[in-house]
Amino acid sequence: MSLTGTLRKEGHEVIPCPDGHTALTALATEAFDLVITDLNLPGPDGLEILKQARSRHPAPQVIIMTAYASTETAVEALRMGARDYVTKPFQTAEILTRVGNIAQLLEIEQENRQLKARIAGDQKDVIIGNSPPMDQLRNTIDTIAPGEYNILIQGPSGTGKELVARAVHNHSNRSDGPFMAVNCSAIPDTLMESELFGYRKGAFTGADRDHEGYFARADGGSLFLDEVDDLPLAVQVKLLRVIQEREIEPVGGGGTQKVDFRLIAATKKDLKSLAESGDFREDLYYRLNVIPLVLPTLAQRKEDIPALVENFVAMHGKQGEFHLDEESYRAMMAYDWPGNVRELSNVVERMLAMPDIPVSQLVDGGGSTVADGRPAPTDPETLSVPRDLTVQPDGSLDYRKYMQECEERLLRWALDQADGNISNAAKTLGLPRSTLRSIIDRNQG
Structure with missing residues (x-):
């Protein structure tokens, strides 16, 4: 029985490729857990297949087969990222053992990824504080999370917009699907369309393979667009169409692709005013703002500061080792926190790095007076x-x-x-x- 037949008999899905060109085509169009390739192939050889396979994301494991049992060839293959190599002729049992070992390794890695994602999700899903604004926020999340409506999260920088978006996702019926977070202000305008909607091989110089955009990667889950006000107007038009039609067309054409996602957008600006002034599409604004969610500033929930400080200290592994005195808390309560929770997190980090400096000197007073009556630098x-x-x-x-x-x-x-x-x-x-x-x-x- 051929190697293909043997692997299929063991329950593996196998795509046989007679030459290097066929293998490269398969790599560009399919996702593989494992590639088994001969070193000596018609067309591109095994090392080229290995190179291309390892450049994929996620990269499959690779086993090299060779009749050339030189140490130099084996070392080169391993150096390039091959998981293993076998010399021909080989026993079928030998290949099955190595494939089984890799399958077990992949299963363990998958479990580890899921565990890390669950831990990270649990940590990021924790909304700290029991003030009335935060109790109301949690109740609102519980109410809106199960639905499919678009959500627009509004609030100044540092109020935790992404954390709230993750909480909505984790409490929704899509929690088993992906959560894709995109900071629109961090992507250059020239790349925005290809990053959101993907592109086809050959669409532009350097597009040497198909690229899946954020919408496709969010299929079955939630897509979070932070700083949505930074989207170029041309991209806003295409985003509106995607919201309406639930399909995308990658740059370079090749037809449309249906996508299933829940859209959560966020902004620190007054998006309605931008829409009225023509700086943001009004029709897109109303599509995004189906459910508005306005986050409180830290100044509006100062009673949460002790719990937040305790949480940040624990995140740095210092729980039980670092405690603030009453004077330090008074300094924090007297400050307005224009940078909100993010600024508080930075101040806690400074406190841990420079514990001998009074808290009143660590907060950024911006010229205002803090607890000790002196302007902060x-x-x-x-x-x-x-x-x-x-x-x-x-x-x-x-x-x-x-x-x-x-x-x-x-x-x-x-x-x-x-x-x-x-x-x-x-x-x-x-x-x-x-x-x-x-x-x-x-x-x-």
């Missing part, structure tokens, strides 16, 4: 003269203490400007990230 001018310098008995300044205080304030300012992102703060200061990390560690120590 938001621009370099506020760094010039620290008020509590260490003075020597003879009236002179302690130079080292002065420089340390200036450095600490400069660090706080840079981190404030970068919303707590060390890489961006390093760019602001013109320093390598590793250098800034060392300075922070030194100040922390």
Whole structure:
């Protein structure tokens, strides 16, 4: 019995390919868990098949068969990503054992992915806080999640729009399907159409294979379009058609494809005003805004701050090791949090990185007064003269203490400007990230 027949008898679905060209065509049009290829093929050889297979996403495992039992060939195949190789002639039982091992490995990897996704989903689905606005939000999610209507989530930056979108998905009848999150502001206008709707091989320079867009990948699940107001008007027209017809046409043509998805959009802007001014299609606005969901700012639910802080500390693995005193909480409650929950998360990260600095100096006051009555530093001018310098008995300044205080304030300012992102703060200061990390560690120590 042929190898194809033997594998089919074992319950595997097999697509035989007589040459390299046929194999490459199959790879471009089908999804495979495993590719078994001879090294010496008519047309493209086994190493080319291996290269193309490993470039796919998700990439199938590859077993190379060769009559050339040189160590050099085997090492090259393994280096390129082959899972295993066998030398000819071989026993059928040998191939079946190796295929079985790979099948078991794939099953374990799939279980791990599902477990990680479930854990990540559980963590991201946790809406922290028991304030009246959050209780109302949870009740609303429970009510609207089972439906299929489009949802428009509105709220300032940092209020947790993606978290709420995930919660809607996880409580819906589509929870077993994919949740695809797209930040429209992060995709260049020239790539927006191909990323959302996909493209065909040859559609443009560099399109060497078919590409599945976000709508196709969200089939059977939910698609979350964040910063939807950033969509170019030309793409808005096509999005409107997709919502109406439930089908997409990839760039490059080739016919339409039916898609089944629930659309959840989000914006931090007044989308209705943009629609009225002509900066956003009015008909698309009404299609998106079937169910409006307005998120509260952190200033509107300050009673949730202690629970949020506790959650962020736990996320950094510091639960039980780090506690805020009453004065620190007062400083947090006195601040308006224009950056909302995201800003609070950044402040908690700074507290963990620099525990000796008072919380009142870590919050970004933006020039406003915080708990200790002093303006928080938001621009370099506020760094010039620290008020509590260490003075020597003879009236002179302690130079080292002065420089340390200036450095600490400069660090706080840079981190404030970068919303707590060390890489961006390093760019602001013109320093390598590793250098800034060392300075922070030194100040922390």
